[in-house]
Amino acid sequence: MPFRPRTAATGAALAAAAVLLCPAAAAARPPAAVPAGPSAPAAPGWSAAPTGAARTSFYLEGPPGAALTDRLAVRNPSDRPVTVRLAGDGAGAWLAFGTAEVTVPPRTRASVPFTMTVPRTATPGGRSGALTVTGTAPGARTRIPVRLRVTGPTLSALTVEHVSVTRRGSAAEIHYTLVNRGNTALRPQLAVRADGLFGPLLRRPARPLPDVLPPGARVDRTETWPDPPALDTADVRLTATAADGAQDTATARYTAAPWGVGAALLLLLATGGGGWAVLRRRRRTGRADRTGGSGAGGAPDDGGGAPPDRPGARSTDDARRASGTGTDGMGGTDGMDSRGRAGSRGSTGSADGTGPITTAARTGSGVRG
Numbered sequence: 001m002p003f004r005p006r007t008a009a010t011g012a013a014l015a016a017a018a019v020l021l022c023p024a025a026a027a028a029r030p031p032a033a034v035p036a037g038p039s040a041p042a043a044p045g046w047s048a049a050p051t052g053a054a055r056t057s058f059y060l061e062g063p064p065g066a067a068l069t070d071r072l073a074v075r076n077p078s079d080r081p082v083t084v085r086l087a088g089d090g091a092g093a094w095l096a097f098g099t100a101e102v103t104v105p106p107r108t109r110a111s112v113p114f115t116m117t118v119p120r121t122a123t124p125g126g127r128s129g130a131l132t133v134t135g136t137a138p139g140a141r142t143r144i145p146v147r148l149r150v151t152g153p154t155l156s157a158l159t160v161e162h163v164s165v166t167r168r169g170s171a172a173e174i175h176y177t178l179v180n181r182g183n184t185a186l187r188p189q190l191a192v193r194a195d196g197l198f199g200p201l202l203r204r205p206a207r208p209l210p211d212v213l214p215p216g217a218r219v220d221r222t223e224t225w226p227d228p229p230a231l232d233t234a235d236v237r238l239t240a241t242a243a244d245g246a247q248d249t250a251t252a253r254y255t256a257a258p259w260g261v262g263a264a265l266l267l268l269l270a271t272g273g274g275g276w277a278v279l280r281r282r283r284r285t286g287r288a289d290r291t292g293g294s295g296a297g298g299a300p301d302d303g304g305g306a307p308p309d310r311p312g313a314r315s316t317d318d319a320r321r322a323s324g325t326g327t328d329g330m331g332g333t334d335g336m337d338s339r340g341r342a343g344s345r346g347s348t349g350s351a352d353g354t355g356p357i358t359t360a361a362r363t364g365s366g367v368r369g
Contacts, residue, residue, distance in 0.1 A: 046082045048074045048133040048142045057145035065120040072112040076104040083136050090129025092146040123183030123215045124152035156244035157181035165236050165254040172225040180213035186242040187212050196232040229256050
């Protein structure tokens with residue numbers, strides 16, 4: 001490219017003008033404000049986390065009664081000391097610190113040890129909680145999860161207790177209590193069935209309940225039976241199940257009888273009992289009438305009349321009529337009266353039939369049969 005003197009002179013002139021104008025522009029701008037006193041430090045930027053690499057929570061494991069240890073790291077990159085307070089909740093409530101407040105010097109990381117003591121009465125299973133680190137500056141707070149696994153043999157046990165059925169208008173309510181008798185948390189399921197005198201009345205398959213029962217917990221619940229029978233006797237059966245084979249069954253008797261029907265049954269029973277009593281009394285009276293009038297020896301009573309005559313006191317005609325005998329040519333005949341006594345001998349006459357007939361009544365010779 002050929003050298004051009006005119007172009008070079010123009011560029012040199014422009015550069016000299018720029019150099020001359022820069023101090024004037026700088027003098028035209030106002031000076032920057034300079035803070036009075038010492039320089040202000042950076043805003044606090046402390047942080048807290050479990051010690052070690054890539055840990056976001058604490059995990060501890062041990063049997064009941066064990067003392068488990070771990071460490072918390074608190075970093076303070078600022079130019080001022082930082083004071084934080086330590087506290088735990090849930091499973092973290094079992095954490096113990098050497099001091100509840102920790103002061104971390106500037107541009108320092110502090111390692112804070114703590115101990116978790118598992119209660120001797122703790123049941124095997126998982127626990128959760130948190131360790132909360134709170135700074136002195138408002139709003140500065142860090143919450144670190146704490147997970148605990150209590151080791152040992154596990155037992156899943158569930159019971160259904162205090163089952164009862166009550167009428168509520170046109171529906172019925174089934175009341176019961178679930179109790180976790182084991183050492184693990186349970187999420188139970190419940191099945192309901194009812195059988196009456198004439199067949200099944202209610203079939204409700206097992207379904208999960210919203211309650212999670214920790215070990216030793218109990219909860220009172222109510223199941224609604226929308227269409228119970230109006231007149232029947234039913235056996236209501238509740239079956240609760242949970243994980244690891246936990247199961248229990250309980251029953252209750254429910255009797256549905258309207259007041260009108262109950263009163264009618266009572267009236268019918270009372271009427272039937274009264275009629276049976278009257279009939280029984282009449283039968284007893286009839287038997288007394290048939291057997292009460294017979295005297296000694298089975299002879300019917302004459303109503304309390306005069307006593308019977310003694311033997312020999314009756315007249316000859318009476319004896320003859322009683323014996324039913326007459327006279328014959330050969331002499332008299334003997335007969336028996338109606339009381340079994342020997343009658344009087346008949347009259348005698350002469351052999352030729354010419355003599356007078358005399359009648360004699362022999363008395364006192366009767367013999368009682």
